[in-house]
Amino acid sequence: MDGWMGRMLEVDLEKGSFRERELDPELLTRWLGGRGLGVKLLYDRALGVEPLHPSNPLIFAVGPLTGTPVPTAGRFSLVSRSPLTGTVFDCNSGGRWGVGLKRCGLDVLLVTGRSPEPVYLEVSEAGARLHPADDLWGRTVSEVMTRLGAAHPGAGVAAIGPAGENGCLLASIMNDGSRALGRGGLGAVMGSKNLKAVVVQGRSRVSVSRPGKLSFVLGESRRWIKGNPVTAVGLPRFGTAVLVNLMNELGVFPSNNFQHSRFPGAESISGEVLEERHLEKRRACWGCPIGCGRVTRAGGLRGEGPEYETLWSLGAQCGVDDLEKVVLANYLCNDLGLDTISAGSVIGCCMELSERGLVEGGPRFGDADAVLGLLEDMALGRGLGRELARGSRRFAEARGAVEYAMQVKGLELPAYDPRGLQGQGLSFATSNRGGCHLRAYLVGPEVLGIPKMVDRKSTTDKPGLTIFAQNLNAGVDSLVLCRFLQFALSDEYFARMLEAVTGIPYKAMDLHRIGERIWNLERLYNLRCGMDPAEDTLPPRLLREPVAEGPAAGRVVLLREMLPLYYRARGWDERGIPDPRKLAALGLPE
Amino acid sequence: MLEQFSFFGRELFLQGVNSSHSGNMSVRVGDRIFITRRGSMLSHLREGDLVETGMHDDDCHITLASTEIKIHRAIYRETSALAVVHAHPPCAIALSLLEDEIHPVDTEGIYYFKAVPVVGADLTVGSDEVAEKLPPLLQNYKIVMVRGHGSFAVGQMLEEAFQWTSSLEASCRALLFYRLLSPQARREGESRW
Numbered sequence: 051m052d053g054w055m056g057r058m059l060e061v062d063l064e065k066g067s068f069r070e071r072e073l074d075p076e077l078l079t080r081w082l083g084g085r086g087l088g089v090k091l092l093y094d095r096a097l098g099v100e101p102l103h104p105s106n107p108l109i110f111a112v113g114p115l116t117g118t119p120v121p122t123a124g125r126f127s128l129v130s131r132s133p134l135t136g137t138v139f140d141c142n143s144g145g146r147w148g149v150g151l152k153r154c155g156l157d158v159l160l161v162t163g164r165s166p167e168p169v170y171l172e173v174s175e176a177g178a179r180l181h182p183a184d185d186l187w188g189r190t191v192s193e194v195m196t197r198l199g200a201a202h203p204g205a206g207v208a209a210i211g212p213a214g215e216n217g218c219l220l221a222s223i224m225n226d227g228s229r230a231l232g233r234g235g236l237g238a239v240m241g242s243k244n245l246k247a248v249v250v251q252g253r254s255r256v257s258v259s260r261p262g263k264l265s266f267v268l269g270e271s272r273r274w275i276k277g278n279p280v281t282a283v284g285l286p287r288f289g290t291a292v293l294v295n296l297m298n299e300l301g302v303f304p305s306n307n308f309q310h311s312r313f314p315g316a317e318s319i320s321g322e323v324l325e326e327r328h329l330e331k332r333r334a335c336w337g338c339p340i341g342c343g344r345v346t347r348a349g350g351l352r353g354e355g356p357e358y359e360t361l362w363s364l365g366a367q368c369g370v371d372d373l374e375k376v377v378l379a380n381y382l383c384n385d386l387g388l389d390t391i392s393a394g395s396v397i398g399c400c401m402e403l404s405e406r407g408l409v410e411g412g413p414r415f416g417d418a419d420a421v422l423g424l425l426e427d428m429a430l431g432r433g434l435g436r437e438l439a440r441g442s443r444r445f446a447e448a449r450g451a452v453e454y455a456m457q458v459k460g461l462e463l464p465a466y467d468p469r470g471l472q473g474q475g476l477s478f479a480t481s482n483r484g485g486c487h488l489r490a491y492l493v494g495p496e497v498l499g500i501p502k503m504v505d506r507k508s509t510t511d512k513p514g515l516t517i518f519a520q521n522l523n524a525g526v527d528s529l530v531l532c533r534f535l536q537f538a539l540s541d542e543y544f545a546r547m548l549e550a551v552t553g554i555p556y557k558a559m560d561l562h563r564i565g566e567r568i569w570n571l572e573r574l575y576n577l578r579c580g581m582d583p584a585e586d587t588l589p590p591r592l593l594r595e596p597v598a599e600g601p602a603a604g605r606v607v608l609l610r611e612m613l614p615l616y617y618r619a620r621g622w623d624e625r626g627i628p629d630p631r632k633l634a635a636l637g638l639p640e
Numbered sequence: 641m642l643e644q645f646s647f648f649g650r651e652l653f654l655q656g657v658n659s660s661h662s663g664n665m666s667v668r669v670g671d672r673i674f675i676t677r678r679g680s681m682l683s684h685l686r687e688g689d690l691v692e693t694g695m696h697d698d699d700c701h702i703t704l705a706s707t708e709i710k711i712h713r714a715i716y717r718e719t720s721a722l723a724v725v726h727a728h729p730p731c732a733i734a735l736s737l738l739e740d741e742i743h744p745v746d747t748e749g750i751y752y753f754k755a756v757p758v759v760g761a762d763l764t765v766g767s768d769e770v771a772e773k774l775p776p777l778l779q780n781y782k783i784v785m786v787r788g789h790g791s792f793a794v795g796q797m798l799e800e801a802f803q804w805t806s807s808l809e810a811s812c813r814a815l816l817f818y819r820l821l822s823p824q825a826r827r828e829g830e831s832r833w
Contacts, residue, residue, distance in 0.1 A: 277707060277766035279678065284703035295700045322699055498703055499679045502661075 053114035064163030083113030084530035088129025122532035124336025132234035144335030145226030150206030153252030211387025214241035228354030259553030291321030301600030315371025362465030363394025369415030386429035395462035459484035470602030521565035583626035649682030718775035721794035729809035749811030
């Protein structure tokens, strides 16, 4: 098949066995790859399996466009059940690891079992091998990257740090040095399998059905990318940090655990200041013309980041306005293998509980050194850090104050105060993987005016917009492309690229339809794993405590207005359960 | 300042030289530019639809600014203009597809413009090519057409740039009517085209 390699490699770490399978072409055309294919395989093979049980698979998947000249087509997805949220979970990451996997002639790498000893997995076109990793266990991500980079020159390396090894539920998996499969604690799943790293290297070519047509579409796409101020100037020049000042001005930049919707120190941790003081150079993922990655220097160290979310979580969320410390905290997270969003957020939660007298001797807002210390403690499972490593919901619950955990379904909320962004609020509440901004990413229409500016305070148009974006993004995550490409390109372009690569006449609506199928299957997975639909909500603070000052003053998220319409428009009943007719229409099991 | 932008934005729409969400305007204040937000409705500008950014340097607001910010900056860099109005006047656009220079036939048009240059570009929106070609022309002309796309007019204030935009469209409308009504002129025009 053009676009797909048509093969999957299954690895059982317990037995040390490998099995290669042909993938059913219908499975690929209906689920595309990445997130969609991964969710389908997870549902079929491991429905209800506990996240840290050896049978819970790690499903690495690329898409039909991966490795082609399509912009940002170097990405890959990882799907599993999250130990942090208990929900189906997918992350995707840039870099070049995904291209490496595809060039091994694979669409999917599925890893199950628990190795008796620490190992790392090497995959190539010739097959796969497990190598002992005793000497890598306990090492930081950068040490592992250096060693495995030397042992396998030119290969892609995805690895966990101490956080993943120690079962920290906020553990990430890092690849290509500083790219992260950040959220949901999938690093802990990898650690529970005694799998330190996965190395990929291959040379297989990806066949394209209609190279001439693809070349034409790509020519047009590049012009749009080059002509759009977000993809041509904002992101390349400042990285995602470009959002700090904007969000703060709009009064949707939360600080001190969402107690405020603006941060007085925002300017000092902004993209402009980051560029001025710390930026060494830009960095782009494989095949990306945007280049939002930052190589920075701070405190005598050199590393990547921070992203907007990280500037917020390790900065404003903890009341910290010392940019150098925030950059260093980012480096530390990357090295320990910690999700920066959740790590900073849980510390912010702890700071509020400390100030409320619920954590004795705990950290206070603004204490940057405490942040650095707690990050290490979380990853290494020490002291207060051991409690924080379980995520903010469990941490605050144990202190009898779950309402101060700023999370949805157990996943810490990112850097947008939804009281000033009603659509973002609905999308947080209904996200299948918990408090995630990227499922619908209504920052486009609500903040940046892409494709059109909508009234961020309005609720009437948001259920439809949220569903549209959730479906489309599920489709794009299955291709697997970067979310930022959508600032410049519409769904038509993605469909034209897909058609040119595969030779199958996909239209834009097909992408939405596939996305809707994926969204509903994720929903089914969660419900059948025992998730209560009542979890489609937000922390009480965002529903009941109006913003005190600024452009969003007096507002709360009007979820009660939006959620019933969202359910109805999804074809779900009033409790949020998919209607059998909707499932049948999507070709899903009842 | 928003009030001024709103007034002329609404006038541009009412005169039919912009559709609901098209066109953009800016003014230069020292090293800062105030420009309409990308995709904003010029006829109903609201708070947040006016974006302030650097004349030379980008800042975070660049992500919100009109896609044509590059052209506006290039014009400010190379001309003495303090205001730029970009519109999509339909009659002028139609003529721009056929001519390299538009020569008005009405008295006011002849008095104001004499000739309006038309430049072509491979990519007409937010492109380097347009940013390169337009400013030298705007050193000598009040208004220039980008073929098939629209007009860029300059002035010391928004009203002035607005006036050239409005006048050009009126002159082009008169020119089109003239050609429609006069077979002789049409024939001459055809041979010229």
